[in-house]
Each structure stands twice: as C-alpha cells, then as structure tokens.
Amino acid sequence: MKLPGDESDAAQVERFIRVDHAGEYGAKRIYQGQLAVLGRGPKGDILRHMQAQEQVHLDTFSALIAERRVRPTALMPLWHVAGYALGAVTAAMGERAAMACTVAVEEAINEHYRAQSAVLGEDEAALRETIETFRAEELEHRDIGLAHEAELAPGYKVLSALIKAGCKVAIAVTERI
C-alpha cells in the first residue's frame, strides 16, 4: 500500500538505476584493484573473466542512465577510489582474501538485486530481466570465490562481515546522494 509521502514508482526506478550503476562501477574497480596485485599470478585469468562481466553490467547501467536521464550518484569519485582500494588491499592480503572479498561483495549484491527484482512490476519487466541476468552472474562470481578457497582466508568471518556491512552502507548512502 502506498502512503502519502512515499516515493513514486518512477522515482524508485531512478533510484534503482542510480545505485546499480554505482555498484557495478564499484565492482569493476574492485576487480581492477585485485588485478593490479594478482593480475600476473594464477588467479589473473579468473579475475579478468569477472571484471569483463562487471564491465558489461556497468555498460548496461551507463546506457540506462543516459536513456532515462537519471542523475548518477555524486559519489562516483568515492567509489572509484574505495572500490579499487578494497580490491587492492584484499589482494595484498592474499589470493584467498581477494576471493573472500568477492564472496562478500557478491552476496551483498545478490541480496540487493533480489530485493529490487521483487518490487519491479510488469511495466519494468525489461529492467527486471536485466537485474535477474546480472544477479545470476554475481552468484557465479560468488561461487568462483568459494571454489578458490575464499573461506580459508585468515579471519574470513570478520573480513566477510566487514565487507558486507560496508556494501550495505555504500548502497544506502548511494541511494540518497
């Protein structure tokens, strides 16, 4: 039920596109940061595979931002730096920590996309399909992280909880600014 003061459906969809655009940009930057450290190592190819998919996700939301004239978040410069730093720092902690970062981020994004997809109606069926397609790829990334021993990273639980909390804050802030 809609209450007075609730945002319109159009405003909600704009908010979705704004935050998803920023999130995919942040994801790309995380993998770039990881590649700067691990790109020549044995995990280089799998990181490049995930980064390439994030680039497609980002390009899709960049096109939606342009088509629908949605204002991008003012925080893009922050996600530029923070995403890269998160990737580079976790990669410097080791391959398993880098994979733990991927698992945590992708789980947070999976939840985020699942919630968006659940409220999009038939008038936004195409956007919902896009989000579901990307969500499946984010889950693939999570599974890659798990297959590459993310859970064996030192301090896995703490690291994972910190990164997930950070993602939630990033999402909440980006939806507003």
Ligand SMILES: [Fe+2]
């Ligand atoms: Fe993505």
Ligand SMILES: [Fe+2]
């Ligand atoms: Fe991803």
